[in-house]
Amino acid sequence: MLPQSRLHLTCRSCQAQARAPRSYHHQAQTVVRGAPSPATTSGGVGVLSSLAEETPAEGQEQDGQTQMERPGRMLLLSELRVRNAAYDVSLSRSVLTWKRRTSSTVYHPFRPRFCVPSFPRRRPDPGVGHTVSVSEILSVREEEENSSRRRDDGSWKKIKEREGKDCGPAFTVSYVERSPHHRWRCAEVTFACPEEALCQHWVSSIREQLATIVSRPKRLLVYINPYSGKRQGKRIYERKVAPLFSQAGVSTHVIVTERANYARDHLKTGAELQKFDGVVCVGGDGMFSEIIHGLIWRTQIDGGVDPNCPEEALIPCTLRIGIIPAGSTDCICFATVGTNDPVTSALHIIVGDSQPMDVCSVHHNNAFLQYSVSLLGYGFYGDVLTDSEKKRWMGPARYDLSGVKMFLTHHYYEGTVSYLPAKGIMGTPRDAARCRSGCVVCQHNRQLLPEKAEMYEVDEASGSESDSEWRTLRGKFLAINAASMSCACPRSPKGLSPAAHLADGTTDLILVRKCSRFDFLRHLLRHTSKDDQFDLAFVEVHRVRRFRFTPRHCQSDSDLDLRENGKHQIFSQICRDHPACGCAPAYSSWNCDGEILNHTAIDVRVHCQFIQLFARGIEEPKVFEELPNPCAI
Ligand SMILES: CCCCCCCCCCCCC/C=C/[C@@H](O)[C@H](COP(=O)(O)O)NC(=O)CCCCCCCCCCCCCCC
Numbered sequence: 001m002l003p004q005s006r007l008h009l010t011c012r013s014c015q016a017q018a019r020a021p022r023s024y025h026h027q028a029q030t031v032v033r034g035a036p037s038p039a040t041t042s043g044g045v046g047v048l049s050s051l052a053e054e055t056p057a058e059g060q061e062q063d064g065q066t067q068m069e070r071p072g073r074m075l076l077l078s079e080l081r082v083r084n085a086a087y088d089v090s091l092s093r094s095v096l097t098w099k100r101r102t103s104s105t106v107y108h109p110f111r112p113r114f115c116v117p118s119f120p121r122r123r124p125d126p127g128v129g130h131t132v133s134v135s136e137i138l139s140v141r142e143e144e145e146n147s148s149r150r151r152d153d154g155s156w157k158k159i160k161e162r163e164g165k166d167c168g169p170a171f172t173v174s175y176v177e178r179s180p181h182h183r184w185r186c187a188e189v190t191f192a193c194p195e196e197a198l199c200q201h202w203v204s205s206i207r208e209q210l211a212t213i214v215s216r217p218k219r220l221l222v223y224i225n226p227y228s229g230k231r232q233g234k235r236i237y238e239r240k241v242a243p244l245f246s247q248a249g250v251s252t253h254v255i256v257t258e259r260a261n262y263a264r265d266h267l268k269t270g271a272e273l274q275k276f277d278g279v280v281c282v283g284g285d286g287m288f289s290e291i292i293h294g295l296i297w298r299t300q301i302d303g304g305v306d307p308n309c310p311e312e313a314l315i316p317c318t319l320r321i322g323i324i325p326a327g328s329t330d331c332i333c334f335a336t337v338g339t340n341d342p343v344t345s346a347l348h349i350i351v352g353d354s355q356p357m358d359v360c361s362v363h364h365n366n367a368f369l370q371y372s373v374s375l376l377g378y379g380f381y382g383d384v385l386t387d388s389e390k391k392r393w394m395g396p397a398r399y400d401l402s403g404v405k406m407f408l409t410h411h412y413y414e415g416t417v418s419y420l421p422a423k424g425i426m427g428t429p430r431d432a433a434r435c436r437s438g439c440v441v442c443q444h445n446r447q448l449l450p451e452k453a454e455m456y457e458v459d460e461a462s463g464s465e466s467d468s469e470w471r472t473l474r475g476k477f478l479a480i481n482a483a484s485m486s487c488a489c490p491r492s493p494k495g496l497s498p499a500a501h502l503a504d505g506t507t508d509l510i511l512v513r514k515c516s517r518f519d520f521l522r523h524l525l526r527h528t529s530k531d532d533q534f535d536l537a538f539v540e541v542h543r544v545r546r547f548r549f550t551p552r553h554c555q556s557d558s559d560l561d562l563r564e565n566g567k568h569q570i571f572s573q574i575c576r577d578h579p580a581c582g583c584a585p586a587y588s589s590w591n592c593d594g595e596i597l598n599h600t601a602i603d604v605r606v607h608c609q610f611i612q613l614f615a616r617g618i619e620e621p622k623v624f625e626e627l628p629n630p631c632a633i
Pocket residue numbers: 284285286287327328329330331374375381384385399400403404407487489491492495496521524525527528591592593594595
């Protein structure tokens with residue numbers, strides 16, 4: 001028998017205050033159509049019944065709205081206790097809300113105060129409510145009497161001690177709480193119930209809502225590089241990530257890599273990918289690079305496409321990839337989540353976030369070399385990487401030491417850059433606006449691309465006319481960088497190209513021409529300040545769909561003449577016939593997401609939204625009303 005203690009309610013449908021049972025919910029159809037149901041007109045009293053009875057089937061959702069568009073559609077409402085204080089707790093399809101009862105509390109179920117965490121944290125106000133999106137609930141569990149739970153510090157504490165008294169039946173909800181600097185934490189709140197049956201009903205109702213979120217992964221394939229960064233990958237995963245996955249009911253198959261390219265090769269041939277909802281890599285950008293190479297390759301082979309052929313329309317990868325940052329730069333994680341924090345990344349994976357990302361394919365003489373999602377850098381960044389590989393034992397600091405060394409060396413490199421500007425798109429590399437969660441620029445520019453065909457393929461098909469679209473620059477450069485996303489990282493929180501987009505089908509080609517050391521330092525320093533690193537006479541930046549680079553030593557004078565006539569196809573010809581191409585150690589190399597390319601004459605094209613990450617892009621800080629949450633752990 002269910003508890004029948006009573007609760008004051010005001011129903012928006014009937015505007016009548018009623019004395020209702022402690023557990024109350026509207027008839028679903030009444031709320032959908034905005035008309036009072038027989039139950040509500042006769043006093044706003046509903047009875048506790050199973051969710052299956054009250055939840056309309058898909059076909060009944062006639063207005064076509066999403067769950068989030070109907071936050072007020074209540075499924076459950078009860079008076080429960082949190083830390084021995086009375087709260088009105090409600091569950092709708094989209095939010096879980098709990099609000100402290102005061103003597104004057106009159107419940108307004110359709111006017112919740114949205115109280116997502118605010119910063120800085122303010123003193124708790126007992127009258128304030130808490131609202132958590134169902135999509136950000138991680139798990140719910142029923143507390144056993146006298147049960148104990150492991151704390152973050154590894155010790156155990158009794159639930160009863162926590163509640164301060166014998167609390168009877170109780171359930172605990174774990175959910176995402178936002179902390180400063182885009183970090184997410186797992187918070188918990190325990191609700192004490194007057195009856196076991198009510199407790200079970202709450203637990204099963206929340207679980208049923210969670211089960212409707214189909215985007216959440218259930219099985220993950222995890223690769224750990226034990227040598228990434230400060231060699232803490234395994235420890236980070238075991239201590240910080242695995243417990244969260246297990247708490248959220250995500251099963252994992254964990255593989256610790258035994259050599260470079262172990263994960264890539266396993267994905268290419270061995271992994272039973274149909275068994276998994278996603279792949280997680282624990283490591284740095286180099287490890288992520290391994291994962292995408294394996295996955296992209298496998299997707300093409302499974303789809304009957306030749307991954308080596310530059311003219312083939314490649315099949316995008318649908319299996320999402322999660323990054324647990326444990327590397328030296330971790331710029332792919334930082335630029336897609338906003339922070340390099342393993343717990344935050346794990347929570348984005350658990351809630352089933354999706355973020356599409358552009359991928360550049362790099363070819364040399366029509367032969368596939370590598371994919372890139374972050375930085376393709378020749379000159380300065382290529383040399384920093386080459387030099388730093390010898391200092392791997394130093395960990396992440398190797399980049400700073402090699403950076404200073406290469407800055408002092410002050411080499412310049414001659415070559416020719418041709419590029420196909422991205423036309424008709426929204427956004428430029430000099431925009432003040434940034435690519436953020438739900439970016440409209442990425443959505444808009446994706447729609448500009450013809451279905452199943454990238455822009456460059458269309459250009460090639462149209463023959464000589466598209467040649468006129470190409471622009472060619474020749475000169476002496478300190479650095480040639482292509483940033484397919486901002487490349488924000490702790491060293492440069494705004495990144496190499498702050499206005500670049502994660503998924504707009506373009507890359508920002510940054511050319512730093514030969515200049516003095518002093519000027520180059522000014523340019524570098526601006527990566528760490530608010531000043532515009534492109535606002536210098538020797539720096540230019542272009543948003544492009546495709547580009548080619550040929551170093552000076554790969555070109556003959558006659559080749560240069562030919563190219564000036566617009567025959568850019570000559571690039572591959574020159575390189576094939578020139579024995580010195582790309583191999584001479586006296587010249588720079590390309591840094592491709594932290595891997596050194598074997599060739600220097602390259603042809604790069606962007607594949608719009610080619611892979612999917614367990615991320616949502618960087619969230620804009622929001623002004624929230626309040627959320628001091630005394631229950632957060
Ligand atoms: C004077 C300070 C200047 C700071 C300039 C910082 C610019 C940083 C831009 C970083 C872009 C990073 C793009 C990502 C690359 C990663 O894919 C890739 C692989 O990552 P992983 O090891 O995790 O696998 N990482 C990298 O290639 C590392 C690039 C790091 C470059 C650091 C450069 C430091 C430059 C210091 C110059 C100091 C001059 C001082 C003169 C007195």
